[in-house]
Amino acid sequence: MAVDSDLATLERWLDVHAEQGFDxxxxxxxxxxxxxxxxxxxxxxxxDVDGVAEELDPSGAxxxxxxxxxxxxxxxxxxxxxxxx
Numbered sequence: 001m002a003v004d005s006d007l008a009t010l011e012r013w014l015d016v017h018a019e020q021g022f023d024x025x026x027x028x029x030x031x032x033x034x035x036x037x038x039x040x041x042x043x044x045x046x047x048d049v050d051g052v053a054e055e056l057d058p059s060g061a062x063x064x065x066x067x068x069x070x071x072x073x074x075x076x077x078x079x080x081x082x083x084x085x
Contacts, residue, residue, distance in 0.1 A: 037053065042071075053078070061074050
């Protein structure tokens with residue numbers, strides 16, 4: 001039963017994408033995100049990126065503000081970090 005519900009939800013989001021494009025999905029994603037605005041570590045293979053998750057770009061990539069600038073992350077494991085004391 002849960003699978004049917006999940007598939008129905010996915011189908012609704014696919015319809016939104018077909019009718020309104022990715023921007024509508026990205027807006028909904030932003031409002032539900034617990035990641036944006038938080039300190040994160042992104043594990044990308046043999047490399048870690050630490051910074052603040054700032055935004056999703058028009059393609060859906062996560063933009064992370066690091067000490068050296070803005071890093072565009074297309075894939076990786078995102079870990080939420082505890083704020084420094």
